[in-house]
Amino acid sequence: RKEVEQDPGPFNVPEGATVAFNCTYSNSASQSFFWYRQDCRKEPKLLMSVYSSGNEDGRFTAQLNRASQYISLLIRDSKLSDSATYLCVVPSPTDKLIFGTGTRLQVFP
Amino acid sequence: EPEVTQTPSHQVTQMGQEVILRCVPISNHLYFYWYRQILGQKVEFLVSFYNNEISEKSEIFDDQFSVERPDGSNFTLKIRSTKLEDSAMYFCASSDWDPRTGSGYTFGSGTRLTVV
Numbered sequence: 001r002k003e004v005e006q007d008p009g010p011f012n013v014p015e016g017a018t019v020a021f022n023c024t025y026s027n028s029a030s031q032s033f034f035w036y037r038q039d040c041r042k043e044p045k046l047l048m049s050v051y052s053s054g055n056e057d058g059r060f061t062a063q064l065n066r067a068s069q070y071i072s073l074l075i076r077d078s079k080l081s082d083s084a085t086y087l088c089v090v091p092s093p094t095d096k097l098i099f100g101t102g103t104r105l106q107v108f109p
Numbered sequence: 110e111p112e113v114t115q116t117p118s119h120q121v122t123q124m125g126q127e128v129i130l131r132c133v134p135i136s137n138h139l140y141f142y143w144y145r146q147i148l149g150q151k152v153e154f155l156v157s158f159y160n161n162e163i164s165e166k167s168e169i170f171d172d173q174f175s176v177e178r179p180d181g182s183n184f185t186l187k188i189r190s191t192k193l194e195d196s197a198m199y200f201c202a203s204s205d206w207d208p209r210t211g212s213g214y215t216f217g218s219g220t221r222l223t224v225v
Contacts, residue, residue, distance in 0.1 A: 043200055043216040044152060087152070094165050095140060095204070097214065099152040 001026040006088050006100035013107055017078045021103045023071045023088030035062055035073045036087040038102065044087055048073070078107045111135040115201050115217035122191055122224055130186045130220045134203030138213070141184045142202040143176065152200070158184065191224045
């Protein structure tokens with residue numbers, strides 16, 4: 001299994017839709033997990049941290065299943081401005097961040 | 110909000126030339142990093158730096174690469190003899206590292222390096 005694996009997409013959804021992204025990780029000792037957002041040719045920006053079973057912030061919900069080594073990100077009521085690449089990120093024990101390849105989301109009117 | 114500043118935003122260089130990418134981390138952060146992202150690929154770790162020395166480096170970070178914190182504020186990445194495959198976006202980051210929240214990690218806006 002790759003260190004961090006994501007479906008690359010793209011996911012093309014209409015405004016108002018609910019969309020979910022999945023991520024699997026290989027290191028069962030990992031304690032915390034992150035979802036970052038990256039716009040085209042820009043730096044990654046932290047969207048959400050997940051270190052227990054889940055986290056919710058407005059329209060965004062992240063869930064963690066440690067037994068399956070699986071993290072998900074749910075976006076409700078998609079906006080045009082949500083169009084971006086969503087990166088699943090797992091920190092190593094030595095503090096470097098291990099990035100997935102990202103899942104591209106395109107929200108259309 | 111504190112920022113990590115990178116210069117230049119875009120650098121074009123000839124193959125074989127040396128380049129220095131510059132970064133000003135957030136002033137009270139103690140951990141500094143370089144990552145790179147080749148177009149269309151994932152973000153990859155290059156090197157981490159703490160207490161004026163390299164704490165970890167990836168296999169990408171070979172003898173052609175070096176990092177320095179010359180004056181207590183700047184953090185630089187030097188590529189001694191650039192190759193075409195070094196063309197990428199290079200991101201500097203700094204953190205005060207809380208493994209639980211990750212919120213201490215801040216990325217700069219990147220330097221796009223094009224080797225011709």
